[in-house]
Amino acid sequence: MKAHDLTLFFAHKAAMVGPEHVVDDRIIYTDSVGEIGNDVYVYDATDKSNNRIYQTSKTIGNLVGIKDVLIWIEYEMTKDNAYAWTIYRMKLNETKPTELAEGVSAFETPVPHLSATDEHVTWVDYEASETVTTSAIMQFSPATETVETVQTYTLQEGEPRDGEYVFDYRDSEGGVIVHRSEFEDGEKTTKLTTLEGTFDEEMDALIDFEAGEDYVAIGKEGRAEFITSESKGKQFQHKGLQSKISFDSFRFLPNQRILFREGMNRLLVADLNEATVSYLPSRGGTTSKPIYRDGQIAYAELGDGGLITFYTIDVN
Numbered sequence: 001m002k003a004h005d006l007t008l009f010f011a012h013k014a015a016m017v018g019p020e021h022v023v024d025d026r027i028i029y030t031d032s033v034g035e036i037g038n039d040v041y042v043y044d045a046t047d048k049s050n051n052r053i054y055q056t057s058k059t060i061g062n063l064v065g066i067k068d069v070l071i072w073i074e075y076e077m078t079k080d081n082a083y084a085w086t087i088y089r090m091k092l093n094e095t096k097p098t099e100l101a102e103g104v105s106a107f108e109t110p111v112p113h114l115s116a117t118d119e120h121v122t123w124v125d126y127e128a129s130e131t132v133t134t135s136a137i138m139q140f141s142p143a144t145e146t147v148e149t150v151q152t153y154t155l156q157e158g159e160p161r162d163g164e165y166v167f168d169y170r171d172s173e174g175g176v177i178v179h180r181s182e183f184e185d186g187e188k189t190t191k192l193t194t195l196e197g198t199f200d201e202e203m204d205a206l207i208d209f210e211a212g213e214d215y216v217a218i219g220k221e222g223r224a225e226f227i228t229s230e231s232k233g234k235q236f237q238h239k240g241l242q243s244k245i246s247f248d249s250f251r252f253l254p255n256q257r258i259l260f261r262e263g264m265n266r267l268l269v270a271d272l273n274e275a276t277v278s279y280l281p282s283r284g285g286t287t288s289k290p291i292y293r294d295g296q297i298a299y300a301e302l303g304d305g306g307l308i309t310f311y312t313i314d315v316n
Contacts, residue, residue, distance in 0.1 A: 001281070004310040006043060006300075009050045018288025019298035019310060021065030023092065027298055027310055028070060030060050040070070042092065043310065054090065054097065061085070064116035065293070068092045069142045071100065071121045075111045082106035087114070087123070089140070100140055101125070101147055109133065115171040118294070119143065122150075122171035131157050135166035137176060137195070151195055153180065160186035173252055174211030174229070179203065192216070198229040208248035215272060217258055219247035224260060226272055238270060238277045251292040253315055259290055259297060267299065280313075 004027070010017060021028040025045040030038045038060035039052045056074055063072035068091050075085035083105040088097035101123075105111045109126035116122070120141045127134045137150040155163040161183040168179040175194055182189045192203035199216050203209075208219035211229070218225040224247040226236045240247065240262060251259040256272040265287050267280040285303035292298075297313040 001311060001313045002045065004043065004045050004048075004312070006050065006308045006310055007306065009043075010306065010308050016286055016288055016300065016302045017308060018300035019291055020063040021070060022291065022293050022296050022298040022312065023065070023068055026092070027312070028063065028065060028092075029300075030063050030072070040072070045312070053092070053095070061111050062114055064114045064121055066116060066118065066121065066142050067294070071114060071116070071140065073112055073114055073123070075105075078104065080106075083111050085111050087112070087140075089142070101138065103127070107133065112138075113169075115169065117171055117173065120171075122169070122176055124166055124169055129157075133157060133165060135164070135180075137166070137169070137178070139171075150176065155181075155183065161188075168206075168209075170210050172210050172212065174198075174213050174216070177209060177211040177216065179206060179209065192218070194229070199227075207246045208250060210250035210252065212252040212258070214256070215252075215258070217250035217252070217260065219250065219260070221246060223247065224250075224270070226258065226270060236270070236272055236275050238268075249289040251290055251297070253292065253297075259292065261287060261289060283309075 017031055019027045019029050027043045030040055032038055037057045040054040041052050043050045058074040058076045061073040071089045073087045075083045078084050086102045087100040089100050090097035103125055107128035109128045112123035114121055114123050120139045122139050125136045125138050133155045135153040139150050140147045153164040153166055155165040164180055164182050166178045166180045170177050177194045179192050190204045193200045194211055210217045215226050222243045223239045228234050245263050249261040258270045261267055268277050270277045283303055285301045288300040290297055290299035295315050299311055301309045
């Protein structure tokens with residue numbers, strides 16, 4: 001584990017800033033320039049430098065990366081209270097981004113949230129009207145430089161509603177997993193499903209989730225569940241010391257280990273082979289959602305007095 005003190009770079013405020021991508025000794029993150037707008041920064045752990053590589057007057061929803069390629073989404077409100085958004089890509093050695101996709105989130109559909117694996121970036125493009133809403137799962141691959149539609153769900157609006165709507169999703173080594181609503185004859189069913197159909201169960205009131213090759217990790221109030229993808233497979237459950245505590249930010253590591261967060265201030269690793277859970281060292285401060293890229297875990301911790309520390313962990 002390596003610790004990097006970034007406190008001096010954030011002396012003007014005390015807000016949580018966490019890693020969003022990591023490449024070797026470089027940690028990439030976004031930082032708000034005020035009420036509107038964001039900057040993209042690169043902290044170089046080798047020379048302890050912290051450089052801004054991109055600036056925008058719009059809001060950056062989130063940023064992900066694949067190797068040295070950064071992908072992020074920017075958005076701003078339109079006159080009719082919708083959100084116009086654009087997804088960009090840029091290599092670390094470039095100074096100007098390239099546009100990947102654009103759209104408008106209207107009729108209370110959310111701005112797309114980017115989810116990345118080692119090979120592609122996934123988001124859901126919502127197209128809505130008064131009569132129909134489509135949820136199109138999109139993917140961009142830097143290797144092929146293409147954006148393609150993976151799957152589309154359609155919901156007929158009105159009374160009664162009919163069809164399917166995706167309201168949350170993740171992409172990881174286990175593929176895309178979606179939390180969606182199904183409407184039929186006025187009845188609503190909520191399901192958690194992988195696109196390949198290896199996992200398909202009715203699931204409500206989730207805090208977070210993620211799919212691995214063999215397990216699906218589920219965060220609920222007071223507990224984290226790890227269920228094999230096979231139907232009626234074995235299950236390992238970890239309960240928190242507090243019944244109302246939340247569990248989220250699941251990251252699948254090698255050798256059937258899963259990193260996740262308890263509440264806002266502890267990181268844990270579940271070993272599914274041994275059915276055990278261990279806590280990572282912590283100073284007790286607010287902990288950002290961790291990321292896992294190319295054998296490295298990265299996260300931030302906000303301590304007393306605005307002390308901000310980035311941590312990186314090499315995973316064997």
